[in-house]
Amino acid sequence: MCDAALPISLDAWLARLEAAHPVGIELGLERVAEVARRMGLLEVPIAGRVITVAGTNGKGSTVAMLEALARAHGLSTAAYTSPHLLRYNERLRLDGKEADDATLIDGFAAVERARLAGEPVSLTYFEVGTLGALHAIARQPPDLAILEVGLGGRLDAVNVIDPDVAVVTTVARDHAAFLGDDLEGIGREKAGILRTGRPAVLGSTTLPGSVRAVAGELGARVVALGEAFRRQGDGEGWRWAGQGGAGESLTLAGLPDPGLPLDNAATALQALALTGLPLDPDACHRALARVELPGRMQWLGRWCLDVGHNPHAAAYLAERLLARPCTGRTIGLLGMLGDKDADGVIAALAPAVDAWVPVGLAGERARTADDLAEHLVARGEAIWHRAASPAEGAAWLAARLAPEDRVLVCGSFFTVGEVLAWWQSSAQTEAGETAIEGAP
Known part of the structure; x- marks a missing residue:
């Protein structure tokens, strides 16, 4: 060729x-x-x-x-x-x-x-x-x-x-x-x-x-x-x-x-x-x-992004969160692929999470928010909202968080990547609106 x-x-x-x-x-x-x-x-x-x-x-x-x-x-x-x-x-x-x-x-x-x-x-x-x-x-x-x-x-x-x-x-x-x-x-x-x-x-x-x-x-x-x-x-x-x-x-x-x-x-x-x-x-x-590594215990304000997607990684993540308590609630925005151990990840994270927003992912290995919700309900976990995508879930959460709350975004590289892109887009939009408001 x-x-x-x-x-x-x-x-x-x-x-x-x-x-x-x-x-x-x-x-x-x-x-x-x-x-x-x-x-x-x-x-x-x-x-x-x-x-x-x-x-x-x-x-x-x-x-x-x-x-x-x-x-x-x-x-x-x-x-x-x-x-x-x-x-x-x-x-x-x-x-x-x-x-x-x-x-x-x-x-x-x-x-x-x-x-x-x-x-x-x-x-x-x-x-x-x-x-x-x-x-x-x-x-x-x-x-x-x-x-x-x-x-x-x-x-x-x-x-x-x-x-x-x-x-x-x-x-x-x-x-x-x-x-x-x-x-x-x-x-x-x-x-x-x-x-x-x-x-x-x-x-x-x-x-x-x-x-x-x-x-x-x-x-x-x-x-x-x-x-x-x-x-x-x-x-x-x-x-x-x-x-x-x-x-x-x-x-x-x-x-x-x-x-x-x-x-x-x-x-x-x-x-x-x-x-x-x-x-x-x-x-x-x-x-x-x-040293910096995006997507690994990455804090963006009150949002923690971590690509952990198996029980071993989730257990470490929960340990780190519990060692860093907050006065409000910890909300888990969770999106996982269909071939991952959702029950194991949820069980490991549960001690550190107060409520959940399950989100769906796209692609042939995708898992829907409803599927994740079934696993959460089976464990008696509290579900705040179900979203079709990580970005949709993040936008919904951002409008409802109390000042003392924090968010854990995890479960997949796809979940973290999409929320990180949403965060950057939101930051650019806010900067643009601020510039317009301040213009003469």
Whole structure:
């Protein structure tokens, strides 16, 4: 196919990718590896060092803190994550900035040429996006590339690249249709990113035994939370103790609260230290004090936005909310996909939520507000309102909140993304009305 026949805009490319493959998720590395080989991505390292992050929860937080820490130390970086909240460009950050449309389009075109450069290879939306991002990273290899696994680990497209350090944050039940419900089996899939003789950073003290078993089978160097590295304290002034690439002892004290899970912060520090980078205390303090991650315990006034969509993430979220009491009511604006554990999420959040606004989501995996309401009613939960969409639910709530109330928006990336877009649109509208009112 000549380049003249390829889309020229990012929106056109994304529409093409969404329609091109009949299956949204198709696990397996054979097709991706073949196209990566044709693209030359397997011939030389795509970066000076590569850290791959897998896990059920905590991946995004760990990647964000790794990126912030590396940049504070003066390293050039690339970070690939998924999914996105508002713009596809969020998925690839180069030196802390979202990739522009031209960079993404160039990557998509490179993948398309490669997949047709022999026997045509069928790729999913995620696989094309991953290979396109790897192409962009490899064109100007950074000091550090941080790659977030999209689903599972062993068969995920990201796993076509060998990491220098592999991280497994947590293992919990999610994506049951693809990974099953057995935690040992899920752990084995997540551990598929580990490599022989290379560090395996285990970022939870409750990982199933299968993760460590895979590390043992491979001869990977296990560096586990609570053993090789630890954190002490909560909030401001916490302390980290770990080890460097040669096994030397390292400590950092008086660290700032990043507003993200401290186990993930400790894991990020440990993973970065294992790349051989000497950790500078001042740089670590600056990075953790400034790190931001939209959609993870993100406070916009009295509104808290969090993409948590499984019971494990919901339990952490409830714990954080209960530790930050308010004088009014906490209203949960909840929107979830149909293949997620609604009962488990509701049960975990219920101690921290006084009333609910279930909202519907669009798409083939959608769950309606009425469906969610049935789950809430079955638990005896109070329902304020049902809305067809997150934006509609947010607008309804905004007009009825008391000054002391707060809102928790959660259940899906789609829920948070739509409310975040509504919030930004509302803020722009208010700014415009204020400007008009103040005009002479």
